[in-house]
Amino acid sequence: MSEQTDRKPGEDRKPDEDYEHHGGFPVYKPVKGGPDFGRFVEAFRRLQDLAVSTHAPDDVVAQAAAQAEALGDFLEQYTVPEGRSPAGFDTELPGRGSLLMLPWKIEKFDAESVRARGTFRRFHLGGNGAAHGGTLPLLFDDLFGMVIHANRRPIARTAYLHVNYRKITPIETELVVEGRVDRVDGRKAFCAAELCDLEGNVLADCEALMVQLLPGQP
Numbered sequence: 001m002s003e004q005t006d007r008k009p010g011e012d013r014k015p016d017e018d019y020e021h022h023g024g025f026p027v028y029k030p031v032k033g034g035p036d037f038g039r040f041v042e043a044f045r046r047l048q049d050l051a052v053s054t055h056a057p058d059d060v061v062a063q064a065a066a067q068a069e070a071l072g073d074f075l076e077q078y079t080v081p082e083g084r085s086p087a088g089f090d091t092e093l094p095g096r097g098s099l100l101m102l103p104w105k106i107e108k109f110d111a112e113s114v115r116a117r118g119t120f121r122r123f124h125l126g127g128n129g130a131a132h133g134g135t136l137p138l139l140f141d142d143l144f145g146m147v148i149h150a151n152r153r154p155i156a157r158t159a160y161l162h163v164n165y166r167k168i169t170p171i172e173t174e175l176v177v178e179g180r181v182d183r184v185d186g187r188k189a190f191c192a193a194e195l196c197d198l199e200g201n202v203l204a205d206c207e208a209l210m211v212q213l214l215p216g217q218p
């Protein structure tokens with residue numbers, strides 16, 4: 001039976017206490033990309049945006065496909081296992097250099113809250129100028145991973161994520177997301193976050209349960 005606590009986030013444990021207890025996860029460390037890695041990622045993001053926003057003549061599509069295939073052949077030999085690529089592990093880049101994550105920049109990272117700023121891009125379009133509904137849980141889920149880390153808690157798995165879509169979330173518009181641990185109950189960290197426009201309007205909010213893993217748990 002776990003103990004309910006009113007301790008503030010980040011005050012429930014000493015720095016590094018339990019911190020290496022990441023279930024069955026490897027202990028991740030940042031992987032710094034080289035001087036051109038940020039440029040490399042942004043070039044691919046631009047291609048993602050273009051791939052979903054162009055309707056080029058057939059011969060152009062054929063040429064672009066051939067160039068993309070050649071680039072894939074060029075890069076494939078450098079494939080590395082999980083945790084060894086800077087993609088997703090370069091903490092200085094928007095979205096940590098991962099093409100999957102939203103390319104947002106962290107502007108606050110402490111036990112009180114984590115705040116990030118950025119835009120949903122054309123790649124993230126749902127319909128009628130709004131971000132795809134599935135991209136908001138991705139933004140919140142990744143934010144909560146950082147919130148857990150900022151609270152010096154071991155890696156947790158998302159048990160649930162509840163998103164309230166309050167207003168249309170526009171693409172290509174600067175927005176801010178901020179989240180925190182509201183309450184800790186043993187292995188359970190109850191988190192909350194809001195996605196706002198620059199006027200402070202809440203576009204969506206989210207509650208999630210992040211469960212700390214048991215030893216060896218995947």
Ligand SMILES: CC(C)(COP(=O)(O)OP(=O)(O)OC[C@H]1O[C@@H](n2cnc3c(N)ncnc32)[C@H](O)[C@@H]1OP(=O)(O)O)[C@@H](O)C(=O)NCCC(=O)NCCS
Nearest residue numbers: 002156157158159160186187188209211212213214217218
């Ligand atoms: C989340 C997960 C680790 C919890 O499994 P577990 O370690 O066996 O833990 P339990 O099922 O005993 O749950 C731990 C606590 O969380 C609670 N809990 C777990 N899932 C819950 C949910 N969806 N809603 C509410 N409470 C939940 C349990 O009731 C329990 O509470 P208690 O300690 O007060 O009894 C497991 O279900 C899992 O791995 N799910 C997949 C997670 C995932 O893939 N997430 C996306 C990628 S991160």
Ligand SMILES: CCCCCCCCCCCC(=O)O
Nearest residue numbers: 028029030031088089141145
């Ligand atoms: C040093 C960079 C650390 C990056 C940590 C990535 C953690 C990934 C956890 C996976 C969570 C999920 O599947 O939703």
